[in-house]
Amino acid sequence: MADLKEAIEKIKEIPGNVRGDIIISNLLYIRSKKGDIGLNKVKEKVKELNFSQSLDKIRALEWYPESLSVSIILSAKEVFNWTEKDVFEMGNSSTKTSFIMKALMRYFISIDKVFEEASRYWDKYFDFGKLNILEKDKKNKRIVISVEGHNFHPDICIYQAGFMLKIAQLSIGQKEVEIKETKCFFKGDNCHEYLITWQ
Amino acid sequence: MKNKKEQEKISTLLEDLNLLESYAQELFSFTPLPLFFISPNGVILEANPSVEKITKKNIYEIIGEPVETVLDEKEIKRIIKETLKKGSTQSQEMFLADKENKKIPVNVFSQARRNQKDKIIGCFLGLFDLTEIKNKEELLEESRQVLEIKVAAKTRELQNLADELEIKINERTKELEEKIVELEKINRLMVGREMKMVELKEKLEENEKKIKKLKNNHG
Numbered sequence: 024m025a026d027l028k029e030a031i032e033k034i035k036e037i038p039g040n041v042r043g044d045i046i047i048s049n050l051l052y053i054r055s056k057k058g059d060i061g062l063n064k065v066k067e068k069v070k071e072l073n074f075s076q077s078l079d080k081i082r083a084l085e086w087y088p089e090s091l092s093v094s095i096i097l098s099a100k101e102v103f104n105w106t107e108k109d110v111f112e113m114g115n116s117s118t119k120t121s122f123i124m125k126a127l128m129r130y131f132i133s134i135d136k137v138f139e140e141a142s143r144y145w146d147k148y149f150d151f152g153k154l155n156i157l158e159k160d161k162k163n164k165r166i167v168i169s170v171e172g173h174n175f176h177p178d179i180c181i182y183q184a185g186f187m188l189k190i191a192q193l194s195i196g197q198k199e200v201e202i203k204e205t206k207c208f209f210k211g212d213n214c215h216e217y218l219i220t221w222q
Numbered sequence: 223m224k225n226k227k228e229q230e231k232i233s234t235l236l237e238d239l240n241l242l243e244s245y246a247q248e249l250f251s252f253t254p255l256p257l258f259f260i261s262p263n264g265v266i267l268e269a270n271p272s273v274e275k276i277t278k279k280n281i282y283e284i285i286g287e288p289v290e291t292v293l294d295e296k297e298i299k300r301i302i303k304e305t306l307k308k309g310s311t312q313s314q315e316m317f318l319a320d321k322e323n324k325k326i327p328v329n330v331f332s333q334a335r336r337n338q339k340d341k342i343i344g345c346f347l348g349l350f351d352l353t354e355i356k357n358k359e360e361l362l363e364e365s366r367q368v369l370e371i372k373v374a375a376k377t378r379e380l381q382n383l384a385d386e387l388e389i390k391i392n393e394r395t396k397e398l399e400e401k402i403v404e405l406e407k408i409n410r411l412m413v414g415r416e417m418k419m420v421e422l423k424e425k426l427e428e429n430e431k432k433i434k435k436l437k438n439n440h441g
Contacts, residue, residue, distance in 0.1 A: 085236065119282055131261045131267060132343055189286060192286055193267060194265075
């Protein structure tokens with residue numbers, strides 16, 4: 024807990040807001056996996072991290088500090104002793120209940136269209152950072168994405184990989200899609216880079 | 223000043239959006255009809271709580287899956303094709319498979335969803351669970367069959383009774399006919415005896431007349 028508290032205190036200093044939609048999706052995911060008891064444990068943990076915002080009053084389109092959203096993910100990981108795979112799954116599943124994602128589904132016609140609009144998704148969710156498409160090679164079935172300015176915690180890189188993978192899976196319509204973080208701010212790179220490939 | 227007004231405007235718009243979002247969510251969650259939104263290539267992008275109920279799968283197991291994992295592949299592909307071409311389809315009966323692969327009869331209605339440029343971006347599917355109706359239909363059919371069997375049994379019973387009655391009537395008729403023949407015989411005998419008596423009476427009267435006449439002649 025001391026480690027988490029310390030990490031969160033540092034994270035709180037990083038500016039940037041996220042839509043409540045992401046927070047709600049994560050809370051829904053926790054409840055689906057661990058029930059109301061599990062969800063309450065996470066809420067308690069977040070409270071202990073000195074966040075005054077009530078998690079019961081989050082509204083999808085309002086802006087909240089990204090540090091709050093990150094705290095929920097990290098608290099769930101600690102409370103349930105989750106692995107990186109679980110955090111990835113959380114990111115992957117959050118797209119399924121996201122209200123903003125539903126509104127963006129108009130672009131889910133093809134993978135080209137989805138990633139043409141990818142930076143738009145970012146702006147709908149965050150008021151900081153940037154998402155860029157570095158490479159789009161439909162012939163060789165690969166896309167390279169970079170994320171700049173979102174450097175909260177290494178576990179969030181995993182969460183975001185899960186999130187982006189689901190967007191690709193939804194647009195391609197098949198399971199054989201993979202994602203790999205090829206560059207990471209926490210490993211000394213200047214941004215996060217993700218390679219998406221499919222069969 | 224201008225900035226403050228802009229801020230107020232944004233805040234009002236955000237509030238309106240939040241209200242709209244809650245309204246859409248509540249409406250979508252409330253409806254007892256299972257509703258899907260699928261991409262043109264048949265991936266389930268959205269499903270309401272009624273879908274969870276009918277499929278016995280949670281939302282995380284449904285979204286992102288090909289629609290043919292829950293609806294009959296051949297039929298649903300045909301419906302998507304038709305919807306993308308015509309804009310909508312009405313009342314198509316097919317089977318939905320739940321988590322235990324139990325087949326549930328449903329009626330499917332579809333409607334294309336378009337973007338601002340009028341390009342189709344997917345389709346809505348509305349399902350109507352036919353289980354209750356089918357169960358009632360089966361019960362009705364069973365009742366009809368039971369009724370048919372009962373009617374047939376009663377008809378057979380009545381037929382047997384009628385046959386037995388006919389036999390009895392025939393026997394009775396035969397008995398009566400025999401009695402009539404006997405009576406006729408008796409009658410004939412009686413009539414014959416009667417005639418004979420009349421004849422004898424006449425003869426007696428004639429003889430009496432003759433005797434009287436003889437007496438008169440000798441007297």
